Amino acid sequence: MKLLVTGGAGYVGSVCAARLVEAGHEVVVLDNLSTGHADAVPEGARLVSAAIDDVIEDVLAEGYDGVLHFAAKSLVGESQQDPAKYWQGNVVTSLRLLEAMRRHRTPRLVFSSTAATYGEPEVVPIPETAPTRPTNTYGATKLAIDHAITGYAGAHGIAAVSLRYFNVAGAYGRFGERHTTETHLIPLVLQVALGTRADVKIFGDDWPTDDGTCVRDYIHVVDLADAHALALANAVAGEHRIYNLGNGFGFSVRQVVDACRAVTGHPIPAEVAPRRDGDPATLVASSDKARAELGWTPKRVDLDGIVRDAWEFTQSRREA
Numbered sequence: 001m002k003l004l005v006t007g008g009a010g011y012v013g014s015v016c017a018a019r020l021v022e023a024g025h026e027v028v029v030l031d032n033l034s035t036g037h038a039d040a041v042p043e044g045a046r047l048v049s050a051a052i053d054d055v056i057e058d059v060l061a062e063g064y065d066g067v068l069h070f071a072a073k074s075l076v077g078e079s080q081q082d083p084a085k086y087w088q089g090n091v092v093t094s095l096r097l098l099e100a101m102r103r104h105r106t107p108r109l110v111f112s113s114t115a116a117t118y119g120e121p122e123v124v125p126i127p128e129t130a131p132t133r134p135t136n137t138y139g140a141t142k143l144a145i146d147h148a149i150t151g152y153a154g155a156h157g158i159a160a161v162s163l164r165y166f167n168v169a170g171a172y173g174r175f176g177e178r179h180t181t182e183t184h185l186i187p188l189v190l191q192v193a194l195g196t197r198a199d200v201k202i203f204g205d206d207w208p209t210d211d212g213t214c215v216r217d218y219i220h221v222v223d224l225a226d227a228h229a230l231a232l233a234n235a236v237a238g239e240h241r242i243y244n245l246g247n248g249f250g251f252s253v254r255q256v257v258d259a260c261r262a263v264t265g266h267p268i269p270a271e272v273a274p275r276r277d278g279d280p281a282t283l284v285a286s287s288d289k290a291r292a293e294l295g296w297t298p299k300r301v302d303l304d305g306i307v308r309d310a311w312e313f314t315q316s317r318r319e320a
C-alpha cells in the first residue's frame with residue numbers, strides 16, 4: 001500500500017513508519033519537525049517536511065491507499081495552559097486532513113487516539129464502552145477528532161480505526177522517545193541512570209493502590225506498531241472502529257523505578273512529591289476487543305524487557 005504517515009518523525013510514528021517500510025509498504029512521512037526529528041524517519045521512507053494545514057491537499061492528490069495520523073500536540077499540562085494550541089493544532093488540523101481525504105477519496109485512516117479520552121475510569125480494566133469524560137484539553141481534542149472521524153467514515157465510506165493508547169514505552173532499535181520537553185515516567189527515570197537528572201519525583205504515594213503509587217498500563221511501542229498494521233488491514237469501509245491498546249497489566253510508579261534500577265544497575269534516587277494535577281490512580285486497558293477483532297496479541301509485556309529496550313535506546317543516544 002502507499003501510505004501517508006503524519007507525525008512519522010515522532011516517537012510512535014517513527015516506529016510505525018519503520019515497521020511499515022519493513023513490511024513492504026511505500027511510506028511517505030509528513031511531519032513539520034516541530035517536535036519530531038528528521039533523522040528519526042526510517043530509511044526507505046520519503047520525508048515531506050511541512051505542516052499538514054499547508055500541504056495536505058497537494059499531498060493526498062498524489063493518491064494514497066491510507067493515512068496513519070500521528071501528528072499532534074500531546075502534552076497534557078501544556079494543553080491546560082494553552083488550549084487554543086490544542087484545538088487548533090489537533091482538531092482543526094485533523095478536520096483539514098479529513099476534508100482532503102474525502103476530496104481525494106483516500107480510503108483508509110488509522111488515528112492515534114488516547115486513553116485520555118476516558119478520563120477518570122469507573123471500571124478497570126477500561127473497555128471501549130466506558131464513558132468518555134476527558135479531564136484535560138488534550139484528551140478532549142482527541143475525543144473530538146474521534147467524533148469527527150465517525151461522521152466522515154459513515155458519510156464518505158472511509159475505513160477508519162482509532163487506537164486508544166495507554167502508556168507507550170520501550171524503543172525499536174534507533175527509534176525511541178526523544179522529547180525535548182520530557183514528562184513521561186520511564187524516560188525521566190532513565191535520565192537519572194544516564195546521569196543527566198539528579199533524581200526522580202514520585203507524584204504521590206497515598207493513592208488507593210497496592211503500594212500507594214499510581215498504576216499504569218505500559219505497552220511496548222513495537223506491539224503498538226503491530227496493532228496499527230493490523231488495524232490498516234482490517235479496517236472496513238464506512239465504519240469507524242475504536243480499540244484500546246495496552247498490555248493489560250498495571251505497573252505502579254514504584255515498580256517502574258525498581259525495574260529501571262534492575263535494568264540499569266543504577267540506584268536511581270526517588271523522592272515522593274505531591275500528586276500531579278489530573279492524574280487518575282489507576283489506568284489499565286482492556287484490550288479484549290483488539291485481540292478478538294484484530295487478532296492482536298502484545299508480545300513484549302514484560303516490564304523489564306520494555307525498560308531494557310528503552311535503556312538501550314537512551315544509551316545509544318548518549319553515544320550518538
Ligand code: UDP
Pocket residue numbers: 167183184185186188200201202203204214215216253276279
Ligand atoms: N510520574 C511520576 N513522576 C514523574 C513522571 C510521572 O511519578 O516524574 C507518574 C505519573 O503521576 C503517572 C505515571 O508516572 O502516575 C505515568 O506518567 P506519565 O507522564 O509517564 O504518563 P501518563 O500516565 O500521564 O500518560
